[in-house]
Amino acid sequence: MTCEEFERVLPELGNDHSIEQDEHLKSCSACSELVSDLSEISKQGRLLQACEEPSPWVWNSIEVALRQEGLIREQPGNLLVHPPRLSWKLRWLVPAAAASLIFFGVLLHERGGIPQHQAKQESPAGVVTADLQTEGMPSEDMQLLNSVAARTPSMRDAYEQNLRAVNAYIHDAEQSANNDPNDEVAQQYLRNAYEQKAMVYEMALDRSLQ
Amino acid sequence: MYRKQRIATVSVVMIIIVAALAAAETTRKEMHFKVGRRANISIVNVYGPISVKPGIGKHVSVTATSYSGKVEIDQSKRGNRVAVVSHLLQGADSDSGRVDYEVVVPMDANVTLHTATGPLHIEKLHGDLLLEGSTANVDVRDVSAGRVHVKTLNGPVTLTNVNDAYVEITSVSGDVSLHQVNGASVHVNSSSGKIHYDGEFGEGGQYSLTSHSGDIEAIAPSYASIEVVARSVQGRVDNDFPLQPEHTSFVTRSGSAFAGTVGQAASSVNLLSFSGKIHLKKREQ
Numbered sequence: 114m115t116c117e118e119f120e121r122v123l124p125e126l127g128n129d130h131s132i133e134q135d136e137h138l139k140s141c142s143a144c145s146e147l148v149s150d151l152s153e154i155s156k157q158g159r160l161l162q163a164c165e166e167p168s169p170w171v172w173n174s175i176e177v178a179l180r181q182e183g184l185i186r187e188q189p190g191n192l193l194v195h196p197p198r199l200s201w202k203l204r205w206l207v208p209a210a211a212a213s214l215i216f217f218g219v220l221l222h223e224r225g226g227i228p229q230h231q232a233k234q235e236s237p238a239g240v241v242t243a244d245l246q247t248e249g250m251p252s253e254d255m256q257l258l259n260s261v262a263a264r265t266p267s268m269r270d271a272y273e274q275n276l277r278a279v280n281a282y283i284h285d286a287e288q289s290a291n292n293d294p295n296d297e298v299a300q301q302y303l304r305n306a307y308e309q310k311a312m313v314y315e316m317a318l319d320r321s322l323q
Numbered sequence: 324m325y326r327k328q329r330i331a332t333v334s335v336v337m338i339i340i341v342a343a344l345a346a347a348e349t350t351r352k353e354m355h356f357k358v359g360r361r362a363n364i365s366i367v368n369v370y371g372p373i374s375v376k377p378g379i380g381k382h383v384s385v386t387a388t389s390y391s392g393k394v395e396i397d398q399s400k401r402g403n404r405v406a407v408v409s410h411l412l413q414g415a416d417s418d419s420g421r422v423d424y425e426v427v428v429p430m431d432a433n434v435t436l437h438t439a440t441g442p443l444h445i446e447k448l449h450g451d452l453l454l455e456g457s458t459a460n461v462d463v464r465d466v467s468a469g470r471v472h473v474k475t476l477n478g479p480v481t482l483t484n485v486n487d488a489y490v491e492i493t494s495v496s497g498d499v500s501l502h503q504v505n506g507a508s509v510h511v512n513s514s515s516g517k518i519h520y521d522g523e524f525g526e527g528g529q530y531s532l533t534s535h536s537g538d539i540e541a542i543a544p545s546y547a548s549i550e551v552v553a554r555s556v557q558g559r560v561d562n563d564f565p566l567q568p569e570h571t572s573f574v575t576r577s578g579s580a581f582a583g584t585v586g587q588a589a590s591s592v593n594l595l596s597f598s599g600k601i602h603l604k605k606r607e608q
Contacts, residue, residue, distance in 0.1 A: 265369075267417055268439060271458050275476040275495040278514040282535035285597050289556060298554055302597055305512045305533050312474055312493050316457055319437065 119144050123151075143252065150259045250276065257317050275313055282306040348391050356383040359403045361450060364428050365435040367408040371421040373436050374444040378427035385426050391419035433469075441478060479516075487526065498537075513537050517599075521606070524549045524590045533595040541594060542604045548586035555579060557598040563605040 114137040122134070126148070130138065138145045250258075254276050262269040286302035293299055358364075358381050366373050366385070378384065385407050387396045393415035397408045409422045417440060428434060433450040436443050441459020445452055451470040454461050456478050463471055464483040471488050473480050477496040488506040492499055496515045505525040511518050513534040520541040524530055530549075532539050538558070543549065545564075552571060553560050559578055566583025594601050 265439065268457055271476055275514075278496050278535070282514045282597070285535065285556075289597070298595055301533065301595065302535075306514075306535065308512060309493060309495055309514055313476065313495060316455065316474065316476065319455070 116141060116144055120147075123148075147255075147259075150263065250280070254280070257314065261317050272313065272317055276310075279306065279310045279313055283310060350389050352387045352389070352396050354385040354387070354396075354398050354407065356385075356400050356405045357381060358383055358400075358405060358429065358432070361403070361431050361433060362429060363404045363433045363435070364426070365404070365406045365437075366424055366426060367406075367437045368422050368424055369409055369411060369420060369439045370417045371409070371423050371438070371440070372442050372444070373424040373426065373438060375426045375428060375434055375436070375446070375448070377430040377447045381429050383426070383428050383432070385424060388423040390421055391415070393419040394422055396422065477516075496537075523547060524592055527589045529591045531593045531595075533593070534599045535596070536598045537596065538600045538602075539594050539596055540602050540604065541592070542606050544606045546586065548589040549592045550584045550588035550590070551592040551594070551603060552582045553580060553594040553601050553603060555596040555599060555601050558596055558600040560601045562603045564603060 114133045116137075119134065119137050119141070126134070138148065258269060258273055258276070261272045283303070283306040286299065286306040289299040290296065290303045360381075362381070362383065364375075364383055366375075383405050385398070387407070387409075389396065389409075393412045395410040395412065397410045399406045407424070409420070411420045426434075428448070430448055431450050432448065433452070434445060434448065435453045436445070436455070438456045438459050441456040442462065443454050443456050443459050444462045445454065445466065446463070447465045449466065449468045451472075452463065452466065453470075453472045454463070455474045457476045459475060459478040461473050461475060461478055461480045462483075463473070463481070463485065466484075467486040467488060469488055471482065471485060471490045471492075473482075473492045473494070475494045475497045478494065479497045479500070480492055480494055481500045481502075482490065482492075482504050483502045485501075485504040486506065488504075490501075490504060490506055490509040490511075492511045492513075494511075494513050494516050497513075498517045498519070499511050499513055500519045501509070501511070501522060503522045504520070505523055505528065507526060507528045509528060509530045511520075511532045515536045516534065517537045518532045518534055518539045520530075520532060520539075522543070524541075524543050524547050532541065543564075547564075550569065551562075551564075551566070553562065556579075560580055561578075562581050564583075564585050566581065566585060569583050571580075571582040594603065
């Protein structure tokens with residue numbers, strides 16, 4: 114099995130691998146690292162989803178307010194509001210509370226200005242798809258993108274797009290410089306293109322932002 | 324009727340709770356430092372805006388507003404160097420890790436700002452400025468007598484009224500816009516972002532605007548004093564100025580390159596793109 118064949122089956126890859134896939138993973142360190150990175154990203158993505166759950170304190174505060182209004186009564190040994198334990202008369206409160214929380218959640222979310230594409234990036238499946246879209250990128254760029262995705266998933270798309278732009282610049286500048294090695298302007302294009310790539314790497318690896 | 328009142332009451336209570344929750348998470352921290360001449364001020368803020376303005380005297384004040392418990396503000400002062408860092412805790416994202424900074428520094432301070440999302444804003448300073456932001460919108464205005472160094476990936480960069488400065492801007496895909504920017508050295512290096520210059524090309528400086536695929540538009544007055552070289556390998560090149568021809572190392576074909584001088588040619592201007600369009604425009608009076 115070649116790396117290309119392995120990457121083709123990567124999106125469908127679960128925990129169980131075929132003998133052929135296992136053998137390839139044992140013999141190919143690049144694919145093995147890729148699978149390991151994707152597993153880590155997937156794990157982190159699930160953690161992020163868990164973080165978005167409202168804390169018990171939120172439910173507790175709602176319960177306290179409802180009790181103060183006399184809308185629910187004391188139930189021994191139960192301090193939190195759990196929808197299944199409410200009487201049928203109060204069940205309407207659950208969707209109402211959820212709707213209010215979602216409404217204010219959206220307001221708070223908009224205030225923070227999270228880009229629309231972030232949710233997609235934070236899902237493990239999104240990361241796998243995005244990785245496959247980086248076909249043709251140098252392996253060091255792939256490693257850089259995986260490193261960015263593991264640290265700040267929301268920035269991965271930006272880095273990928275900009276690496277593509279810089280690589281296109283380098284490609285054209287190299288061709289231009291090869292066509293006429295004495296052309297000073299072509300040499301300047303090349304210097305500028307590499308300066309840009311260096312900057313992208315420098316920013317991606319900037320420890321102060323980690 | 325009673326049921327409607329009850330619904331209204333519960334809604335109000337829940338609104339108050341959620342508002343209280345949001346307010347409870349908002350923390351405002353003020354920090355003050357006494358510094359000497361040309362102090363070095365560094366702010367690192369992964370998510371959120373940083374705005375820097377000049378103050379009176381040798382004081383630095385930093386106001387940081389955070390919106391969750393998932394970010395801490397670390398501060399340090401060593402000698403003439405002040406550093407403030409947003410320290411993200413486990414699980415912080417662009418929403419919960421956001422901190423808004425308002426910073427006041429002495430006019431001669433050297434300022435370094437690092438961010439991922441920004442935006443970054445600096446005004447009315449005379450020191451050296453370094454601004455780095457991956458996707459951050461960068462805005463620098465009314466500064467002079469220092470170095471202005473900006474780096475972004477796709478964040479747009481705007482410089483307004485910058486004089487007697489050494490300017491260096493590198494942006495991969497962010498648009499770069501320079502209004503009344505003059506100095507001994509003004510360099511812009513972009514891949515796919517557009518570059519727009521509207522100014523005098525003054526102070527006998529060296530101006531270099533280069534891109535890969537982004538268009539370059541430079542607007543100068545008819546009395547500009549420049550020696551200009553413009554060339555695009557694949558894009559169209561246009562010029563509104565009557566130029567005195569000049570020898571170049573490459574062939575100047577109409578529509579793809581030109582070179583020449585205007586006036587006394589005090590400043591040197593290079594407009595280079597690989598596939599972007601280039602237009603040197605004369606400012607309408």
